[in-house]
Amino acid sequence: MSENAARALARMFGRMSEMIEARKDTLSELDGAIGDGDHGITMSIGFKAVIAALGGLDLDKASPADVMSTAAAGFLDAVGASTGPLYATGFRRAAQALAGRDSLDLAACTDMLVAISDGIRDRGKAQRGDKTMLDVWLPAAEAAATALADGRSRQDFWKAITVAADNGAAATATMVATKGRAARLRERSLGHPDPGAASAAALVKAIAEAL
């Protein structure tokens, strides 16, 4: 039997949580270089809370939008800091974008990625080049839109997105932070990839693997 869209999304969040767990220490180390060293822990707490919140949802009856808004609320209540509002807003926007849909075709996936990216941008008031997670989410969303327009296969679609995300994360090493706590370091942030961008690239990878 084919799994419904809500189950697919729940599985996606499961994969995201695993991906963060596997990188928890690396992310905290990255953060230690330019932040306060807790990014891995924060993300881990956030996604564990998402999994717990989704556990309370009846996935046979829930819509994809329900899964997204439940994830948003779960993440936000557990995390605070700056990652909390950013991802919660992104997921909430994704819930709006998926409202009324019950399949996760490539158009829906594109809308979801674009909504997450837009939500993060609007909440954080950052822009490309500020050395943030947005340097991953924006190119990933753009790659999705381009791949969709070009009529790529599902495999090529996700490949283009993960490549864009990885390039974006790598490029943050050459940027000077202007937002968040790392902004206080100015040039001392150079050469260090942004931990928020690194975790975002891991999340995009997880989404690609799950969907």
Added chain:
Amino acid sequence: MALKTSSPRKGGIGRASGAEGIDSIPLRYGDDPYVWACWLYYEDGMTQGEIAAAMGVSRATVNSYLADAREKGIVNISIEPARLASLTIAQELKRHFGLADCLVVPNDDDTRPLIGRLGAAGAQALSKIVKSGDTLAVAWGRTILSVGEHLETGPLQDVTVVQATGGTTASFAYTPELTTAAVARAISARCVNITAPAIVASAQTHRMLLEEPLIHEQFDTLSRANRIVFGISSLRPNSTIHTSGFFESVPLQHYLAKGAAGVLAGRFIDERGRPVAGPLDDRTIGISLEMLRGIGTRVAVAGGFDKVPALLAALRGGYVSVLVTDAATGAGILRADGVTSLDGRLSQRQKGPAAANTYRTQVKKFLNNPNDVVEEMLDGLIAAHSAYLKPVGTAQRALVARNGPRAGKVGLVIGGGTGHEPCFVGYVGKGLADAVAIGNIFSSPPPDPIVKCAVAASGGAGVLFVYGNYAGDVMNFEMAAEVAEEQGIPIRTILTTDDIASSPVEDKEGRRGVAGNFFVFKVAGAACDRGMTLDQCEAVTRKANDRTYTVGVALESCSMPQTRRHNFEIGPDDMEIGMGIHGEPGVSRERIRTADEIVDTIMDNIFKEMKAEAGDRVAVLVNSFGATPLMELYILYRRVEQRLSAKNIAIEANWVGHYCTSLDMAGASISILHLDSQLAELLHHPCQSAILTINTPGTDGSAPG
């Protein structure tokens, strides 16, 4: 070396008796021919031949003495550290990017603006590069204009200087025309301008203009250029690319969205240096990237941290053969491109052998489970201060004042991360904050407890959110405000921004909120308690924030309970002025000085901004970052008082102690609230909280913590 008594040339110089036989080495050289040879060579400036004659040995022997002396460490050649750092960075840039040459100016000389120093260095480079008969293309920009202003060359003949792009409006000083003219004038060269706009309305106009014989001829000259000097612009929001109006903002967004990282001579490149295509491409009159890369000597002059990605892109793209930049930018470029060997070499050479590690590997703390510190602290705190506060429902992360909220009163909600105790929890009580939202260590609370606080604090007259200006806090409180407003509670937000070291005065809104929170909370709490309206409460709280000035100095880093290691390091003899309460870097790291000198630096900075006159009144807060004892705080207060009374400024009230800490950081901050009659009245208004209690209005408000 010590002063010599007489020149060895006149002194007892022995005569040679054999090839290596030195019959009499002057006594002062201690029988050491190496020292003698070195002295004659380095101190007396003799040639190796003269030394050979003087010592009675062969020239080859002198040569080997000198070489061995360096090997043996008898002679050490030292270069001033800042210059050495510049040279090291220049060498590494040259090697890493395969440049023909590289000139790096030191950063220690901050007396002149960077543009001027880069201009002088660029001029120095050009004066060596440009030869008679050359055609030098010149791109526009602030830095290149500065090169022109500094340029002096020897007598050169038949040099042509040609503008690399079309012209722009003259609304700024560094137009292509002026920049080119300045360079041409300095070389006494023939100046060829491109007499067309840099950007034209359409591709069609572009084609037509280039067909004009005059412009065609100018482009011919440009295509003959064998040297070019250009600047590199970033696309950061404050770069000249935006402010000059050279480009329209809409197409700029297009290029940004396609990953443009920098601009050279009006052309866009991405982070790898590849051209970025866009709507301006066939409307831009000027040198193309391809033409630029074909020129033999390509001198780029640019510096500043915000330009690092753009410079890196230009270097990766091979557009630069000679780079002129500053040491910090150069080091930044290398670090950004993954060159890490430099850091070790720089610090090694500058600091000599690494200082012994003065930091313990683990800091001792009273802990049960490090992951439970916040909950366990709150258990204890709620039990200890139950007279003043209690949890909202069962939520420990939202605490409400027992006698605080009441119908018709504006509510005051404060909050933030933990680790700053007694901030924020200590300031909840009647006459102060009505509720506090509590996050993890150094980390904002999520919106949920903030909303709970807003609901608990609301008396139907609206609620003030007052908290420090940090990205995370702003986002969570904003989301909470949205939810509270949906529930019919009007919310007004005041961000505290008292840390004057965290950003220049032009960016006052971007400053951090630190210990001055104390004064802002006190004033806001009193205003609310007096039954002022939401508008009035907001206005007077804003005023209190605007008139509060704080500067902190850190001596030692704090350590987190989870890691029990220092978060960062401050050298054994150093301090950091302006460091934030989460360890954010401040304005300068320098050697520690006396307490009075430190206070003087702080007070000078505060006086620069606080327009206080003789007879004015202030409140003073001398605050420990956690580990600094009261003894030292009083030493600081002593000098603060001296400085204020010398200006005949009266201290209306003072607090000395732990009011806004940073875990176990050693250091202190000084906050001054510049009072007016309204603020003074509100400061004296009674309040009862765990940390601050003021009973009698109107009398001396001093209340030790």
